[in-house]
Amino acid sequence: MSGKNSGVQQGHIKGRGNLYDNGITYNNMVKADYTSVSGDSGAPIYRKISSSDYRLLGIHKGTFYGYKWFSPISGIKSDLGVTPITA
Secondary structure (H helix, E strand, O other): OEEOOOEEOOOOEEEEEEEEEOOEEEEEEEEEOOOOOOOOOOOEEEEEEEOOEEEEEEEEEEEEOOEEEEEEHHHHHHHHOOOOOOO
16 A cells, blocks of 8 residues: 555555444455555555566555455446556
8 A cells, every 4th residue: 555644655455344444334345464554545556566566456445343444446437437557
């Protein structure tokens, strides 16, 4: 993740599931163990493939139930009908 306030962070995916926040259900979210702080919401989550190649995985939502959660790129594409520009 590359957060506005925490900078570039590393972590591991720990699973998928539904996230409940303030009466709203977010389906098919991904939970992970990277570091983030307040203000990082909306940060890109990506995987480094090689020294010059990265794969966009999703967008950071926040910290809930002891994990960091992000919306996967597949959800962004289907929910918003957009494909993020990555180059």
